[in-house]
Amino acid sequence: MKKSRLLLSASLLVLATSTAHADENLLPKDFYVGAGFGIPKFSGGESDGASSDAIIGSNSVTFKGFMGYNINPHFAVEAGYISMGKAHDDDTLHDTMTASAWELNALGRVPLTSRFTSYGKIGAAFVKSKLEDGGGDPGMSTAHSTDLTVGLGLDYQANENFTIRAAWDHYEGMGDIKGTSDATGTLNNDSVSLNLILHGDRPFEEVAPLGQGSDSGFYVGGGLGVADIDGRICDQTTSGCEDASAENEAQDTEMAYQGFLGYQYNSYLAFEAGYRDLGQFNIYNDAPFDTIDLTMWNADVVGTLPVTERFALLGKAGAVKYKMTRTDGDGGFQRYTKNGYSYSLGLGASYQVNNNISLRTNYDFYPDLGSNDELSNGLEPVGDASVSVLGLNLIYHINPMRRDDVAPIQNMDNDGIYVAATLGLSEYNGTEGASSDYDTGRDLSYQAVLGYQFNETYGVEAAYVNLGKSHDDDNSNERAEATVASLSATYSIPMTERFVPFAKAGLTAWQVKREQDDAGANTLERDKGTGWTAGLGAKYALSDSFGLRANWDFLPNLGRLDGVNQSDNDTGKADVHNISLGLYKQF
CATH class of the missing domain: 2.40.160.20 (Porin)
Structure with a gap:
């Protein structure tokens, strides 16, 4: 904790003193240091084998400090520390969980304009997790783990020495947290933060124009994402969740992946079809844990709004055919499966790296998945849920791609x-x-x-x-x-x-x-x-x-x-x- 406070204090001190020395180049050109604060959201759960609780609270703020080195305009490495805030579970005794991490990340940068740059990151987080037992035998236990972290963000270069960053960071599968009553837990954390970065003199650089190409043609793509489930499961063979049986909340995040094929009709309209595996979600407040596996095929209409020659905003809507399978952890691992149809909505942004390669980030929402009615064969329901996915994709355009120029507004x-x-x-x-x-x-x-x-x-x-x-x-x-x-x-x-x-x-x-x-x-x-x-x-x-x-x-x-x-x-x-x-x- 002393080391983390030292890093945060040092980051803030450098940023503060630089204001009084704006004309001096405090850092070499390619080095930078930053600090910020944000809003956390925890998910996960903890269990002692006989009972379990979902993690529900995110009642504090995150603080972070970091330093980095720009290898070139498109790649950087960063090291830093983040305090992720506090969460609690959903029983009456309110066990509390906190987490902090030292992290090492690789960043890929995509310049959008001379001042705006988007980025994606992937790295390792060396996490310290704590669980404070609020039960009859209160105490605190600590665990250490090495976990995956990914993120997306947008940098705005205010001048040659200062940059403002808006960031989303995800930390996956932190734990194994051990409580005083042999409880174990797993934490996931998502944080949205605002950061101030100080760097050496960095001139503004214009983005190079694209070569010649067509605004139509076929493309293929694929990528990774973070899927977040929200739903309910009823352990019963009657109808729905309205009898005396308790509901179990499905609250978890998992890594997801997808692949798709599309056709760009013109600069503003495209059509896509693909497959997505949303992962295996844990039902943390049911002991032993039930799990939900979710896969789907999708067909979408994609609308595009060009912002610059390379950068565009996306909106999409479509239909999905899904397969949802629940595995009953306390029922001999009996599997219950439902195949069904639903719809999807999404927002995103794309960046044209060159005429054949583009990057896309997207937020997709899938409602009305599954059901809490009993299955036709008399088996228990699979549960109902909605899922949101934040993802990053790489796209290859079979024909060289170039959108129409953005018309000026009078x-x-x-x-x-x-x-x-x-x-x-x-x-x-x-x-x-x-x-x-x-x-x-x-x-x-x-x-x-x-x-x-x-x-x-x-x-x-x-x-x-x-x-x-x-x-x-x-x-x-x-x-x-x-x-x-x-x-x-x-x-x-x-x-x-x-x-x-x-x-x-x-x-x-x-x-x-x-x-x-x-x-x-x-x-x-x-x-x-x-x-x-x-x-x-x-x-x-x-x-x-x-x-x-x-x-x-x-x-x-x-x-x-x-x-x-x-x-x-x-x-x-x-x-x-x-x-x-x-x-x-x-x-």
């Missing part, structure tokens, strides 16, 4: 009043009640925004969002619904005339209402409070006053855990992530 003016409306997907992560029921779930959300842009950089906006409903993991089918009003300051960094990323932070006023089922009587409990919010997003102009808007918002600590036995104030407490897409109008 009379573009982003200053003044604007309105926006979005639809999205919310994800709850929290607890409810004196019994600490696992309060989770994904649902549709909608948002309305009224804002004012002072100039191309600074703005302010007010928003109202309905985050949909969560569900808990007991048999009462209780639901919580959160609505939030917010007032935020925004900071925008135009990448091009059409494409403008932004960050925002502000204050919130929230209301949570819960439909309870207390001893067979439905009751409605409400609570109100204030808090804070932070988020990232981007706007893409379709015309001089109209365009698309996408944003991710983090809304922590909604609701309360006051009271016992579902008292009036016991609405539950959750952190909510909300991803949305919609339209804006500039006046």
Whole structure:
């Protein structure tokens, strides 16, 4: 811990003192040092063999410090330290888990413009995990492990010495955590962070133009990703989850891979078909662990919005045929399989490395997988779930590829009043009640925004969002619904005339209402409070006053855990992530 504090302090000290010596080159050209903070999300579970609990809380922040060396404009190596924050499980005693890591990573960089550079990373994390037992024999145990870490990010070079970085980092399969009652656990961590980097004098470099090519033709691709499951399983052979049997929450992340074949019809439209293996997920609050294996075939329509000659935004929708198999850990490893159909939605971005090679990052969402109805042969259900996947893919264009040039917009003016409306997907992560029921779930959300842009950089906006409903993991089918009003300051960094990323932070006023089922009587409990919010997003102009808007918002600590036995104030407490897409109008 002393070494980690020393690294973080040293990173911050270098960044701070450099402000007073802006004209001095404090570091060699290819070296850099950085520090930042972020928002964590833990998943996983711990078990002592007789019982098990899912990890549900992510109630702190991450801190990181790092240093790196640019081998060339496209490759770098980094070493650093991250404190990942704290989580707790879903029983009434609240065992707590913390994790920190030293890490060594290789980075691949893709310049988008003279100031913006995207990157992907892969490396090894040397993790220290702790479990503090909240039971009758409290104590703390520590484990060390070497684990995989991957990540994606976007760098903005503010000047020749400073860069701002937005990053997503994933740490897979940390543990084996050992508690005082012979409990073991596994942790996964996802962190979204904002970082400041100091480097030696680095001039701005323009991106070289592409050679000649066609905007149509066939391509093949494949890649890796991180799949996150949210679902329920009922151990029963009756119908659904509405009887006296308890539900088991499916909350886990696993590595996924995919392969696909596509045809680019023109610069704006493509068609794809492929296969995806989403991995094997553990059901942590069932002992012994059940597992879910999920594979699928997919067919998608892909829409493309060019930002620069090499960089484009993607949206896609399609149909999937899936195979979902549940293995019952306490039933002689009996396997239950369901084949079915669903749909998929996705967002992403692509970068043309050359006329034949491109890179793509994507976020895909697959809802309504599986079922909690008994199977036709009388076997137990496989469970129902939704899965989200964040992935990175390599694509080979059989014919040399080059999109049409991006047309300029006449009379573009982003200053003044604007309105926006979005639809999205919310994800709850929290607890409810004196019994600490696992309060989770994904649902549709909608948002309305009224804002004012002072100039191309600074703005302010007010928003109202309905985050949909969560569900808990007991048999009462209780639901919580959160609505939030917010007032935020925004900071925008135009990448091009059409494409403008932004960050925002502000204050919130929230209301949570819960439909309870207390001893067979439905009751409605409400609570109100204030808090804070932070988020990232981007706007893409379709015309001089109209365009698309996408944003991710983090809304922590909604609701309360006051009271016992579902008292009036016991609405539950959750952190909510909300991803949305919609339209804006500039006046």
